[in-house]
Amino acid sequence: xxxxxxxxxxxxxxxxxxxxxxxxxxxxxxEIREVDIRPYxxxxxxxxxxxxxxxxxxxxxxxxxxxxxVRDVMGEHFEGKRIYLSPRGKTLTQADAEKYAAEKELILLxxxxxxxDQRAIDLCMDEEVSIGDYVLTxxxxxxMVLVDCIARLVPGVLGCGESARNESFSSGLLEYPQYTRPRxxxxxxxxxxxxxxNHREIEAWQFQExxxxxxxxxxxxxxxxxxxxxxxxxxxxxIDAVYTRLNSxxxxxxxxxxxxxxxxxxxxxxxxxDPVTDSASDPDGADTER
Ligand code: SAM
Numbered sequence: 381x382x383x384x385x386x387x388x389x390x391x392x393x394x395x396x397x398x399x400x401x402x403x404x405x406x407x408x409x410x411e412i413r414e415v416d417i418r419p420y421x422x423x424x425x426x427x428x429x430x431x432x433x434x435x436x437x438x439x440x441x442x443x444x445x446x447x448x449x450v451r452d453v454m455g456e457h458f459e460g461k462r463i464y465l466s467p468r469g470k471t472l473t474q475a476d477a478e479k480y481a482a483e484k485e486l487i488l489l490x491x492x493x494x495x496x497d498q499r500a501i502d503l504c505m506d507e508e509v510s511i512g513d514y515v516l517t518x519x520x521x522x523x524m525v526l527v528d529c530i531a532r533l534v535p536g537v538l539g540c541g542e543s544a545r546n547e548s549f550s551s552g553l554l555e556y557p558q559y560t561r562p563r564x565x566x567x568x569x570x571x572x573x574x575x576x577x578n579h580r581e582i583e584a585w586q587f588q589e590x591x592x593x594x595x596x597x598x599x600x601x602x603x604x605x606x607x608x609x610x611x612x613x614x615x616x617x618x619i620d621a622v623y624t625r626l627n628s629x630x631x632x633x634x635x636x637x638x639x640x641x642x643x644x645x646x647x648x649x650x651x652x653x654d655p656v657t658d659s660a661s662d663p664d665g666a667d668t669e670r
Contacts, residue, residue, distance in 0.1 A: 381483065381534050382411045382460075384453045385523050386446065387490040388428050390414035392520045396527055404537040412527060415453055421445040429493055438494035446489065446500040453487060460485030462506045464496065465519035465526065469508030472526060474549035476509070480526075481533035488526065490519030552605040554598060556589035584618055591622045599641035606642040611651050619646050 385393065393414045397405060404410045418426050422444060429439040450462060460483045470476070480486060489496070489505060501508070511522040531537055538544055548555040559570040573585035594602040609615065623637050623646065630640075637643050 381409075381481070381531070382485045383413070383488065383527055383531070384486070385412070385414045385488045385490065385527070386417050386449050386453070387414055387520055387523070388417050388441075388492055389490075389518065389520055390416045393524065396524055400537065401528065401531050404531060404534070407536070409536045410531050410534055412531070415449060417441075417445050417449050420449040420452070422448075432494060436494070440494050441491060441496045441500070443497035443500040443503070446496060447503050450487060450489070450500075450504040458485060458487075459483075460487070462487040462489070462504060463526070464489045464491065464501050464505040464508045465511070465522040466491060466495070466501075466508040467510050467513075467515050469510040471510050471512060472529070474529070477526075477529040478533060480530045486530070488519075488523045490523050492518040551590065552608065553590040553594045553602065556586040556593070588618055588622050591619065592625060595622065595626060595641055603642040603645070606645045611646065613651055616646060616651050 387393070393412075396402075396412050401410065401412065405412060418428055421428050421442065423442070427442070428445050429441050432438070432440045454462075461480065463480075463486060465488060489500075509522070509526060511525045516522060533544055544550065546555070557571075559574060563570050563575065571585065573581045576582075591602065591605075594605065606619070611619075623640060623643055624634075626640055627634060627637055632639070
């Protein structure tokens with residue numbers, strides 16, 4: 381995959397060429413190139429910004445250098461998406477990153493100051509992407525965020541394909557807690573199910589922890605997840621145990637469980653029998669309906 385970043389501050393991008401992404405570049409899995417917009421300016425002093433029409437504070441990036449730079453880097457056979465990093469854009473999600481990772485080529489435009497002349501956006505950008513509801517001084521950090529989360533999904537970049545698939549958001553839930561050596565640290569032990577080598581138990585524990593943390597921190601995400609899964613007997617048992625845990629932590633009676641997010645979905649009688657998963661404990665199996 382080839383990513384070209386248009387910026388007036390190309391020197392800001394050194395971090396993208398180190399660590400995992402640096403190795404992936406060396407291995408030829410991704411190509412990340414920064415292109416300075418300034419040399420494209422036809423302005424006498426190679427300016428890239430000017431005062432806004434209508435007045436107001438700050439400067440606006442000129443359309444001409446941007447449009448010329450985009451057309452130049454596109455060449456004749458560009459196949460991909462051109463994205464302007466902007467607080468007005470669609471907020472980036474893991475699903476968007478997966479969609480972009482399937483593109484052959486991306487061109488990213490970093491704004492600065494008050495932003496970019498609208499005509500440059502209209503003429504040569506396909507989409508606008510925001511990295512969150514806050515405003516940064518420039519599009520360079522957002523571009524790095526976008527490149528990082530896309531590039532790590534490109535096959536081979538992470539080394540182990542599993543690690544990207546099982547993470548927060550990919551499964552529809554936040555990730556369960558992770559532990560490594562030693563088994564005990566400052567009196568805190570690694571949870572028992574992770575130590576006994578029983579894969580079904582490990583997966584069941586991981587599923588319950590994922591659901592628990594998602595219900596607590598991102599209830600709207602947990603509800604979406606619970607609405608999308610096939611509710612088998614064994615899965616319902618695991619989910620019920622998570623609600624029981626939440627009940628006791630919140631010190632509410634079982635009759636009040638229905639107040640908890642997503643509980644109405646699980647308290648249904650419409651439980652399907654699944655001969656495979658119901659024969660043993662059912663972690664977050666592959667039988668989601670989504
Ligand atoms: N005046 C603009 C507004 O109110 O929407 C903000 C401009 S901001 C100071 C300068 C540049 O930073 C933008 O052109 C954009 O490229 C980038 N930027 C700032 N916050 C961003 C965000 N949350 N997501 C993506 N890009 C952002």
